[in-house]
Amino acid sequence: MAKRVFVIGAGATKVGEHWDKSLRDLAVEALLAAVKDAGVDKREIKALYVGNMMSGELQGQEHLGALVATWAGMAGVAAFKVEAACASGGAALHQAYLAAASGLYDCVAVVGVEKMTDALPNDVTSALLTAEDQEYVVFTGATFVGLNALVYRMYLTKYGVKQEDVARFAVHCHKMAVNNPYAQFRREVTLEEVMSSPLIADPIRLLECAPVGDGAAALVLCNEDFLRRNPRDVLVEVTGSAVATDILSVHERRDPLVMEGFRKAAEVAMKRAGIEAKDVDVLEVHDAFTVLGVLTLEALGYAPPGRGWQLVAEGGLEPGGEIPTNTMGGLKARGHPVGGTGIYQVFDIVKQLRGEAGPNQVEGAEVGLAQNLGGVAGTVAVHVLRRVR
Amino acid sequence: MVWAESAPRVWREKVKKYRLLGGKCPSCGSLVYPHRQVCPYCGHEGLQPVELPRRGRIVSYTAIRHPPSDFVGKEPYVVAIVELDGGARVLAQLTDAKPEEVKEGLEVEAVFRKYREQSPNGIIEYGIKFRPAQ
Numbered sequence: 001m002a003k004r005v006f007v008i009g010a011g012a013t014k015v016g017e018h019w020d021k022s023l024r025d026l027a028v029e030a031l032l033a034a035v036k037d038a039g040v041d042k043r044e045i046k047a048l049y050v051g052n053m054m055s056g057e058l059q060g061q062e063h064l065g066a067l068v069a070t071w072a073g074m075a076g077v078a079a080f081k082v083e084a085a086c087a088s089g090g091a092a093l094h095q096a097y098l099a100a101a102s103g104l105y106d107c108v109a110v111v112g113v114e115k116m117t118d119a120l121p122n123d124v125t126s127a128l129l130t131a132e133d134q135e136y137v138v139f140t141g142a143t144f145v146g147l148n149a150l151v152y153r154m155y156l157t158k159y160g161v162k163q164e165d166v167a168r169f170a171v172h173c174h175k176m177a178v179n180n181p182y183a184q185f186r187r188e189v190t191l192e193e194v195m196s197s198p199l200i201a202d203p204i205r206l207l208e209c210a211p212v213g214d215g216a217a218a219l220v221l222c223n224e225d226f227l228r229r230n231p232r233d234v235l236v237e238v239t240g241s242a243v244a245t246d247i248l249s250v251h252e253r254r255d256p257l258v259m260e261g262f263r264k265a266a267e268v269a270m271k272r273a274g275i276e277a278k279d280v281d282v283l284e285v286h287d288a289f290t291v292l293g294v295l296t297l298e299a300l301g302y303a304p305p306g307r308g309w310q311l312v313a314e315g316g317l318e319p320g321g322e323i324p325t326n327t328m329g330g331l332k333a334r335g336h337p338v339g340g341t342g343i344y345q346v347f348d349i350v351k352q353l354r355g356e357a358g359p360n361q362v363e364g365a366e367v368g369l370a371q372n373l374g375g376v377a378g379t380v381a382v383h384v385l386r387r388v389r
Numbered sequence: 390m391v392w393a394e395s396a397p398r399v400w401r402e403k404v405k406k407y408r409l410l411g412g413k414c415p416s417c418g419s420l421v422y423p424h425r426q427v428c429p430y431c432g433h434e435g436l437q438p439v440e441l442p443r444r445g446r447i448v449s450y451t452a453i454r455h456p457p458s459d460f461v462g463k464e465p466y467v468v469a470i471v472e473l474d475g476g477a478r479v480l481a482q483l484t485d486a487k488p489e490e491v492k493e494g495l496e497v498e499a500v501f502r503k504y505r506e507q508s509p510n511g512i513i514e515y516g517i518k519f520r521p522a523q
Binding site: 120121122123125126129135136137138139140141142143145146149150151153154157198199200201202203204247249250251252254256 | 398402406421422423429430448449450451452453454455456457458459460461463466468469470478479480481482488493504505514516
């Protein structure tokens with residue numbers, strides 16, 4: 001029988017262009033912030049999982065488990081890197097969850113980190129493409145923006161939706177990020193600005209894409225055994241944790257518009273948590289591109305296929321709306337330091353469930369769900385969290 | 390920066406890439422490109438190699454305007470999902486057409502073209518691109 005698992009500490013760096021900080025600086029800063037927030041001695045942490053995608057390509061640095069453990073003064077801890085493209089953070093959290101739930105380790109930590117601004121933009125594009133099939137997809141000169149653009153065009157055509165309606169997702173995220181001190185872009189953008197920004201891969205425009213940035217976020221988890229010895233008042237429980245895959249490349253999927261991996265991961269995580277989509281109070285979706293945000297809303301049933309954009313247009317994603325989504329800015333405006341993203345999402349949900357989300361607080365938020373995608377949803381990590389009194 | 394810079398790799402893939410060699414699943418009937426041992430849809434082991442039709446139509450397309458490092462200087466170029474006659478889907482570049490001339494449903498045919506040069510001393514990689522059907 002799996003043990004109950006709780007988030008007892010959360011920490012993060014601001015997302016941004018941290019010219020003065022290295023990959024290890026960012027990871028250590030977030031990790032120690034999470035440990036401090038948890039109020040535990042870091043020597044009580046028995047395992048450390050580092051979510052990261054591109055350190056090998058961008059820093060020439062692997063072996064992040066021992067590296068981060070050493071620089072955080074935790075050498076000796078069981079530690080290794082977990083990689084699943086942009087879902088590296090969510091996959092690392094899944095590992096941390098399994099470790100604590102198993103009872104083998106009663107207190108563990110996870111840190112998601114990416115340092116992207118050391119490399120030139122075309123080299124970042126190439127490094128991101130290591131998540132795709134090198135031999136038959138990357139070979140064609142396709143980029144990740146391009147692969148999402150193929151899906152986007154199919155979506156617009158199939159449902160007769162206007163691009164402006166999907167692009168509005170970016171406007172929503174920027175509006176939310178204004179009140180998030182950790183966000184990369186704390187300013188609003190207009191729909192006109194989004195639609196007149198340069199084309200990156202038709203039809204996707206620059207301001208429909210999550211930015212390149214540096215950042216790290218960390219969580220300390222413990223199980224019920226640890227909690228009995230170290231009781232505390234405010235608690236967030238990880239009630240569901242699931243990872244699923246889909247056929248890697250979109251052109252090979254039966255229907256590129258169906259996020260099968262997401263459907264599976266969400267189904268498993270929600271079943272374990274004993275909830276349905278309608279029970280979710282705060283939602284974090286992986287809006288690396290606007291169309292992914294809209295597709296997710298539809299896949300979870302918040303809107304019929306082809307109608308997810310209406311929720312955005314009607315303010316349904318804002319605190320107090322039908323399904324408050326990306327309330328701290330999402331990938332688009334909080335930022336998307338790739339391996340960090342899955343942890344930032346849960347960090348943002350933990351803030352909401354603890355009532356620490358500031359002006360964007362969702363009143364009475366009890367249940368949160370985070371969806372973290374790797375590749376074009378080739379890997380999907382879903383986490384369900386609940387406030388426990 | 391070419392990530393898969395390797396002479397043995399180019400040699401190993403030559404039949405699949407130069408001849409559009411796909412696989413047919415005897416169990417579920419699916420056609421996939423490239424050929425492989427295991428059906429990605431039903432898990433059946435033992436796909437049969439089959440040379441795929443060289444004509445098809447565009448399912449979706451994009452114009453790459455910010456390329457990866459090994460395609461810098463070639464932009465903009467069109468990458469499309471092409472559904473070949475018979476149903477196999479291939480991701481490939483389009484050639485002999487400007488981005489504004491491409492549309493969904495466009496009939497295309499396979500041609501043999503250069504894709505990239507690995508490095509000044511490296512291999513020049515060729516493969517199938519598609520052009521508007523003539």
